[in-house]
Amino acid sequence: HRGLPPSPVGMPIIGHFHLLGPLLHRSFRDLSLSWGPLFSIRLGSVPCIVASSPDLAREFLKTNELSFASRNDSIAVARLTYGSSIAFSPYDAYWKFIRRLTMNDLLSSRPLSGFISLRSRELHRFLRVLGDKSSRREAVNLSADLRKLSYAIISQMILGDNDTSSSTSAGRVEEARTVVREVTKIFGEFNLSDFVWCLRRLDLQGFGKRIEEIFRRYDSLIETVLREREELRRQRKNKDKEKDTDKNKDKEYRDFLDILLDHMEDQKDDNVPFTRLHVKGLIMDIFTAGTDTTATSIEWTLSELINNRTVLEKAREEIDRVVGRTRLVTEADTPNLPYIQAVVKEAFRLHPAVPLVIRKCVRECRVGEHEIPVGAMLVVNNWAIGRDPHYWECPSDFRPERFLQSHGEGSNSSKLDIRGQHFELLPFGTGRRICPGMNLALQMLPLVVAAIIQCFDLKVVGSLDDENHGDGHVLKMEEAPGLTVPRLHELICVPSARLTSVTGILAPEMIE
Numbered sequence: 001h002r003g004l005p006p007s008p009v010g011m012p013i014i015g016h017f018h019l020l021g022p023l024l025h026r027s028f029r030d031l032s033l034s035w036g037p038l039f040s041i042r043l044g045s046v047p048c049i050v051a052s053s054p055d056l057a058r059e060f061l062k063t064n065e066l067s068f069a070s071r072n073d074s075i076a077v078a079r080l081t082y083g084s085s086i087a088f089s090p091y092d093a094y095w096k097f098i099r100r101l102t103m104n105d106l107l108s109s110r111p112l113s114g115f116i117s118l119r120s121r122e123l124h125r126f127l128r129v130l131g132d133k134s135s136r137r138e139a140v141n142l143s144a145d146l147r148k149l150s151y152a153i154i155s156q157m158i159l160g161d162n163d164t165s166s167s168t169s170a171g172r173v174e175e176a177r178t179v180v181r182e183v184t185k186i187f188g189e190f191n192l193s194d195f196v197w198c199l200r201r202l203d204l205q206g207f208g209k210r211i212e213e214i215f216r217r218y219d220s221l222i223e224t225v226l227r228e229r230e231e232l233r234r235q236r237k238n239k240d241k242e243k244d245t246d247k248n249k250d251k252e253y254r255d256f257l258d259i260l261l262d263h264m265e266d267q268k269d270d271n272v273p274f275t276r277l278h279v280k281g282l283i284m285d286i287f288t289a290g291t292d293t294t295a296t297s298i299e300w301t302l303s304e305l306i307n308n309r310t311v312l313e314k315a316r317e318e319i320d321r322v323v324g325r326t327r328l329v330t331e332a333d334t335p336n337l338p339y340i341q342a343v344v345k346e347a348f349r350l351h352p353a354v355p356l357v358i359r360k361c362v363r364e365c366r367v368g369e370h371e372i373p374v375g376a377m378l379v380v381n382n383w384a385i386g387r388d389p390h391y392w393e394c395p396s397d398f399r400p401e402r403f404l405q406s407h408g409e410g411s412n413s414s415k416l417d418i419r420g421q422h423f424e425l426l427p428f429g430t431g432r433r434i435c436p437g438m439n440l441a442l443q444m445l446p447l448v449v450a451a452i453i454q455c456f457d458l459k460v461v462g463s464l465d466d467e468n469h470g471d472g473h474v475l476k477m478e479e480a481p482g483l484t485v486p487r488l489h490e491l492i493c494v495p496s497a498r499l500t501s502v503t504g505i506l507a508p509e510m511i512e
């Protein structure tokens with residue numbers, strides 16, 4: 001394609017695959033330093049356009065929104081989401097149907113406010129584990145526990161309040177968490193077979209085997225969950241018949257899975273089939289899109305706070321002033337904690353959990369002097385934009401102050417919001433495909449971060465940078481590859497209780 005943006009010299013058949021390392025956002029940023037904020041590469045036979053500036057992000061994702069309102073599918077996505085993903089579905093009637101369903105019944109403010117007590121209960125449970133470790137002076141794997149926390153919240157939102165006390169269901173939860181992680185990892189890797197047709201059967205990187213293994217494990221888990229639920233629904237129906245109860249009266253025990261199964265059974269719209277496979281795919285989708293992203297964002301925010309003591313003290317000072325030292329911070333407090341909100345934004349700038357917004361061109365369009373063909377892949381490098389010195393002063397410093405209104409009149413960054421309106425900072429993407437879990441994430445993140453630093457001091461074990469940075473050793477900040485980019489080294493800390501009485505959370509015997 002002559003009209004494509006500039007491109008390095010590629011190799012026959014594989015194109016530019018050899019230029020990409022496991023951390024794709026870094027490879028793309030390095031290429032943009034030589035080829036400019038808009039360049040193209042070829043992945044096998046698929047042209048891939050990489051944009052790394054806010055203006056280009058606006059041009060592609062807003063001005064030409066409908067041309068890029070779909071995403072690239074892959075062998076892994078098709079198999080592991082049963083071809084019925086919300087995140088990877090093209091912009092069509094099915095996508096509109098499941099997006100509306102998910103928003104109305106799970107992720108808009110009405111259902112979310114119904115889950116406040118669930119979030120608070122799980123947060124308390126998480127803090128109690130930390131409190132317990134603190135009283136025994138034991139280390140805790142915060143990365144793993146944050147994943148457990150976000151998994152517990154999302155799984156109960158979707159599947160209801162499962163009793164995890166028995167060893168069988170605890171084992172099932174553990175297995176499900178592992179599967180979700182593996183799916184998130186494989187979705188973020190580029191598989192040569194997706195781009196080079198003649199290599200499809202060869203499976204040179206061993207993706208095919210991994211996909212089948214993950215599929216087998218997920219399918220067996222989700223089948224067990226579905227069969228149990230179908231049996232429960234049969235029993236409920238029989239009971240209702242016996243009692244002659246109105247079908248709609250049982251609303252209180254309907255969770256999201258029930259709503260999906262109701263849609264499957266009713267099948268009102270023949271143009272948009274909704275089968276058991278769609279239910280399985282959608283559940284996989286929400287788990288993979290929602291759990292690691294949230295946990296990863298909290299993990300990076302805490303890591304930055306650990307490395308930036310002055311910021312941490314300022315954040316704590318705000319919590320102590322607004323909330324006090326005798327009760328735990330709640331969701332209702334977070335709008336009154338602007339510094340904590342700024343800390344979260346600053347962590348998103350440096351560590352967007354989804355560093356690349358990836359879309360597919362479905363309608364030929366023109367951007368500047370370039371013609372973008374149908375089928376081209378678009379990558380907007382959020383991570384590179386967040387670290388670009390053209391848009392951010394001292395970009396590698398962790399400075400939440402840049403997001404405070406009082407920080408320099410006319411300062412652009414203090415006015416930025418992160419809900420997809422400002423293209424300098426798009427942690428949740430933008431437009432029709434913007435993250436539907438944004439409201440949930442923005443309720444959880446400031447709360448969990450504030451609660452942890454309100455209650456505990458964290459002493460890091462391992463993962464310290466060997467170089468001395470003047471004020472002592474700092475935590476290593478290396479990244480692991482994947483669709484979401486978590487820390488390479490898990491965050492392991494010994495917590496010590498900071499407050500002597502946090503009512504309702506830490507039992508007195510847990511406090512030193």
Ligand code: HEM
Binds near residue numbers: 293353429431435
């Ligand atoms: C800090 C947490 C999160 C971050 C940083 C994040 C980020 C993103 C981003 C960047 C996208 C792509 C948007 C685009 O293409 O414009 C996305 C899509 C998506 N996210 Fe999130 N997300 C988070 C949490 C969640 C949660 C909690 C859920 C659900 C419970 C969720 C569900 C989804 C889904 C289903 C999509 C695909 C939407 C579509 O294509 O229509 N996310 N997310």
